[in-house]
Amino acid sequence: MGTPARQGAPVTLKVDGFDVTVPEGTSVMRAAAELGMQIPKLCASDNLEAFGSCRLCVVEIEGRRGTPASCTTPVADGMVVHTQSEKVKRIRKGVMELYISDHPLDCLTCSANGDCELQDMAGAVGLRDQRYEAGRNHYDTSGAGMLAAGDIRARAPQGDMGNPDYIPVDDSNPYFTYDPAKCIVCNRCVRACEEVQGTFALTIEGRGFDSRVSAGAAGDDFMASDCVSCGACVQACPTATLQEKSVIEMGTPERSVITTCAYCGVGCSFKAE
Ligand code: FES
Structure with missing residues (x-):
């Protein structure tokens, strides 16, 4: 799920208002999963390296521009992540709409x-x-x-x-x-x-x-x-x-x-x- 689990120094971040501590190098998607939050995804899977192509897993990170893919974005100490903002929900829906438009x-x-x-x-x-x-x-x-x-x-x-x-x-x-x-x-x-x-x-x-x-x-x-x-x-x-x-x-x-x-x-x- 995103970048495979790492062994590194502990990093604490906030995801949708909840604190989570994970090893350095862990993806934001995996950190959210530690809290029981399933960020929508299509190109990521548990046993593959993160690829970042489907753009369904986008999130907002305070202090950063744009909406990065959570599967390829590593956590950072003090990071504040929003996985359910209106902006990312709208983007995910638009991405899915494009996928479905090209699918039987x-x-x-x-x-x-x-x-x-x-x-x-x-x-x-x-x-x-x-x-x-x-x-x-x-x-x-x-x-x-x-x-x-x-x-x-x-x-x-x-x-x-x-x-x-x-x-x-x-x-x-x-x-x-x-x-x-x-x-x-x-x-x-x-x-x-x-x-x-x-x-x-x-x-x-x-x-x-x-x-x-x-x-x-x-x-x-x-x-x-x-x-x-x-x-x-x-x-x-x-x-x-x-x-x-x-x-x-x-x-x-x-x-x-x-x-x-x-x-x-x-x-x-x-x-x-
Ligand atoms: Fe596809 Fe992250 S799951 S870009």
């Missing part, structure tokens, strides 16, 4: 429905409506052939859907699918591949609405890449962009067990109905 609104049939961080964060920031037209990326957001439970290949073979830049669902890996239309480009999969697995199989290519996760050279699918199918990227994904085929076929399990063996140390997730 197929939640009711999406395999991640109820287990989606984008959905959770939209609720957390109070987003109920969005003012922008949906579906601006260059992937299939037409609504036709959206992936649904038990329908892994629904969109893969359908051609360009009338869009010359259409990139279909990558169904090449036997364990998971990659659906570029649902990607929010948070980089968590890329960082998990690097930081957890040490494989460096993934990268982000393109800019703006053309941004997408790429598994190697242009045109490569996951099976043709250096991906070792460890699943670290799938576990890191906050949406249904990288989704286990077992979840697509059978739905989200009621419970999962994660075990870590000495062989690779990634932590395999066994799911039970």
Whole structure:
């Protein structure tokens, strides 16, 4: 969650009126979590280095200009932080509105429905409506052939859907699918591949609405890449962009067990109905 926990000299700051003492180098987001406060976030996760790209975790800090990302901002002695000011709430809502405007609104049939961080964060920031037209990326957001439970290949073979830049669902890996239309480009999969697995199989290519996760050279699918199918990227994904085929076929399990063996140390997730 933001910068991983540090061992350093104790630093005391105030978050929303409450004092908290944490080691030097701790992120503001983690300090707030020590107080039980969950600052909205999308690109940060507990086991990855802070990245600071989604801008959902912005806060106000007295004496500082702007609204820094709490996941990448280290604490300082005497710092006074506001995580729920009207200004940051407005910014977070605007950020979420932009994310949702470029996302297929197929939640009711999406395999991640109820287990989606984008959905959770939209609720957390109070987003109920969005003012922008949906579906601006260059992937299939037409609504036709959206992936649904038990329908892994629904969109893969359908051609360009009338869009010359259409990139279909990558169904090449036997364990998971990659659906570029649902990607929010948070980089968590890329960082998990690097930081957890040490494989460096993934990268982000393109800019703006053309941004997408790429598994190697242009045109490569996951099976043709250096991906070792460890699943670290799938576990890191906050949406249904990288989704286990077992979840697509059978739905989200009621419970999962994660075990870590000495062989690779990634932590395999066994799911039970
Ligand atoms: Fe801090 Fe994404 S969670 S910028």
